[in-house]
Each structure stands twice: as structure tokens, then as C-alpha cells.
Amino acid sequence: MMEAGSSNSSGQLSGRVVDTRGKHRIHAELKRLEQEARFLEEELEQLEKMDTASASCKEFLDSVESKPDPLLPETIGPVNATWDQWFEGPPEAKGCGCFIL
């Protein structure tokens, strides 16, 4: 939106016009940047008290090794009967091979 100014016959605006749409945009971006700076400062504060990665790595290892996994050659139990459902019934079921045209 443009503030009032004069224009010549071909519709061009004279130098006195201020593009307030541009001003509003810069203002909005500025607000966003200031907000972003506040978020980043908060994050920096959190990092001051944060554990190192090795603590997270230990949690990760413990989590992985505590869960049964049907796709592993070696896994903790319990084993679920459905794990082998893919190999029951007719071997390599040909199934429906029709193409959708």
C-alpha cells in the first residue's frame, strides 16, 4: 500500500511516495529476528546445563538392546508368533499379478 503522493500522467509515482508495504515488511522481519534471538539465547542457557553426548549415547544403547526385534539374527525375547507369518502358507505366494491399466 502506498502513502499519498503525486503521480504523473503515466501513473508513475513521484519521489515523495513512501512504500509503506516495504516498511511494514522490514518491521515484521525485524520482530521475527528479535524473537529468534530470544529463542537462541534460551537455547544457549539450556546448553549450559546440558549433558554431554556420551550420556545420550548410553541411553541410546540401552534403549536398542532392551527391545525384541524380528529382523535381527540375534534378539532378546519374547518372540511373537506373528514374526514368521510371512513364511507360512504357500511359499512365495504368486498372489494377484494383474496390472492396473
Add this chain to the structure above:
Amino acid sequence: MSVSELKERHAVATETVNNLRDRLQQRRLQLLDTDVAKYSAAQGRSPVKFGATDLVCCRTLQGHTGKVYSLDWTPERNRIVSASQDGRLIVWNALTSQKTHAIKLPCAWVMTCAFSPNGQTVACGGLDSVCSIFSLSSTADKDGTVPVSRMLSGHRGYVSCCQYVPNEDARLITSSGDQTCVLWDVTTGLKTSVFGGEFQSGHTADVISVSISGSNPNWFISGSCDTTTRLWDTRAASRAVRTFHGHEGDVNTVKFFPDGNRFGTGSDDGTCRLYDIRTGHQLQVYQPHGDGENVPVTSIAFSASGRLLFAGYANNNACYVWDTLLGEIVLDLGELQDSHKNRISCLGMSADGSALCTGSWDSNLKIWAFGGHRRVI
């Protein structure tokens, strides 16, 4: 305030933000005293060893006549919905390989599909910028056309990914080329919340992928062409809870780890990465060795324990199986018998973790399961 004063303040604020980002990066590097691979090796763990016929292709789902772009499992009963360049959604019974539905889409340019938690509806989206919902109990005409039961309109760019909120058939999250994610109420077709966009902080480029936490469905992550992944809380849309840096290219795929406290990402920079939600630490980089160019990662999936990370790449038919603890490739599904003949574009793990489904540009889907001798500790 004059425009020039505003511009000056803008420049100062930009500098402040950049400095803060640098300090954050430095501080994070200081905290990265190890990674998962080094830690696990130090704890005496060794890589998973697969026998030659342990992981096998036990089903090939044929029926699409174009590249498969997306797939999703039901939470139960082993059904899969897939979306293809041929402009169709097909619903499969993965156990019998039978097709139960072949829905002709009003817009053929589909990029994503998802099953509702109750398995009664499917959602899809793509270049039409709309997420369309279809009821599987609707009757199709002989062409396969099914009436759209709901259209979720409002995105100003393509819909790249969609996922229903776990256990909630009426709520769904989409990601879009318009740089936002949206939480929708499927019953009304209206947006509940918008994440990012013009009026609040968020991604600064197309968003390509979303994943909702299974253990805390208020949380979801989004991956973007701005190279970051963001964690969002659906109850507070005004800002991301945390932004995760590290990738050097578009983040094409994001997936929550089974326990919900970590997540994996895959990128155009050729790497997959593992991040910790609570601390924000990048715990591991999974980078294939080799002198060649970095081949983009198209999609990822974790096995039930998280020990295995399956990753599809944008070259031939590679699907590397990473041992997430040791940071090594332990298998390539592309080298097994009956492997796909073209790149793998999408991956999904069945609900019980007993099968991986891969979808490919060769127009097929394949089911992979463990057929070897299993040792239970």
C-alpha cells in the same frame, strides 16, 4: 521510525542472530565428546552379522504401472496403501499379495499417501496442493474412481508428505512446498494449526517430510530443503521446540526412533543422521564410504528395536541396512535375490516390526522379512 533506521536495526539484529547461532554451534561441538559408534565399540559391541539368506524378499506386490512414490502400513492387519506416478492408490493385503482397492485419483501427480489408524480411510496429496481423503468402503466405478470424502485445502504449495496422528482418525499432519506443516481436522476439513509460514518462525524452504512420535503424539518432526529438521509441539504452533542442524543438503526424510526419544533423517548430502530429542545432540552420522559423489537418501525406516536403519538411495537399487550402534553398513537389500530393478523411493516397517516394505521406481513394492535361524537371548 524511518525506513533507514529500521534497516539499520534489521542489520544489527541479523548480526546478533548469526553470532548466537555460531556460539550455539560451538557449544554443541564442545558437548559432542563421542558418537554412538565410538561409544558402542568402546562398550564391546560388534556389528550385526547377517547370513546370506537371513533377510529375504518374501513378496513382490505387482500392479502399479508407474513409479511408486509413497507407501504406508496399517497399524494392524498387514495392509499397505501405495501411491504411484500412474495416478492411483492401491491398497494391498501384504500377506496374500491381493489388491483390495485401486483408486484412480482426480489429480495424478501424487507424492504421498497414508492409512488412517482404523484402516478405513486413506489420505493422499501431491502437486494439486490438496490432501484428499477417501473412504475404503465407498464403491468405485469401473474405472476405479472413488468420490473424495474430504478435501483438505489451504496449502499454497505441493503436499509432500501426510501422516495421521496415531490413534486419531480425525487428525492428520501434512508438510508442504509452501514451507509450512498443517494439523488438520479431517471431520471439518479445516486447519487446526499452521506450523511456520509468513507469520511465525519456521522452515525457510520447502518441507519434504513429517514423522509423528508414537510415544508422544503431540510431537512431530519435519525435514526441509532448508537443511534443518524441526521438532514441533502441536499444542504450541508459534515456534518449533527445537531446530536440528548438521545436514548440508535438503532433508528428504525424517523418522522417529521406536522409543520416541530420538529420530533419524536422510538427506541430499548422502548421509543419514541420528539426533537426540531432549538434548538436541547429533548422536551419529551414517555416511557410506567411497570416493564417489554423495548419493541422496530418499527414505529411511528403523527396525523395531532401532538397531537397524534401512535407507534407500537415489541410485540404482541400493537399500543399505545400517547397524545404528556401530555405524556400519551390514547389508544391501539391492544385492539380494529378487531385489528391485530401480531406485527405492519409499520404505515402511510393519507395525509389529516383522516386515519391511520397499517401494520403487520399478513400479513394484516388495516385502522383506527374516527367514533365517533366529537366536533368542
